[in-house]
Amino acid sequence: MSAASKDLAALATMSPAQLRAEWHVQFRTAAPPIGPDLMRRAIAWKRQARVHGDLPRSARQRIDAALSQLEKNGRVETSLVRLKPGTRLVRRWQGKTYHVLVLEEGLEHDGRRYLSLSQIARAITGAHWSGPRFFGLKKGSNAD
Secondary structure (H helix, E strand, O other), rough: OOOHHHHHHHHHHHOOHHHHHHHHHHOOOOOOOHHHHHHHHHHHHHHHHHHHOOOOOHHHHHHHHHOOOOOOOOOOOOOOOOOOOEEEEEEEEEEEOEEEEEEEOEEEEOOOOEEEEEEEEHHOOOOOOOHHHHHHOOOOOOOO
């Protein structure tokens, strides 16, 4: 077993008081009111991040955007499709052309902001649709 593995395994034997002290060492803040299991996981992640590197900037930005959505709306809309800000989507449906602009946080359609493509598809069709499928971004899409 490597030294790093032994170091992580030692977390399993730490008491809550020891975990709070280790939290302070790793994060330089007082430990939040969370259970020991979650505290162990966070400390392990922090130790590994110091050795192997932190999350890429793009992942941090997605996390920050999700936290922002959660604070504003009490929920997070997710999508497996990753579109860069500035991307324009165009969909022709029932004889009319619809345009969507991908923003840093969310999407814009017809002068309104939305959290997901599915919300826009619902606004256009009046029915529940998979937004990525409606805009032709998934296999098996029914675009036109």
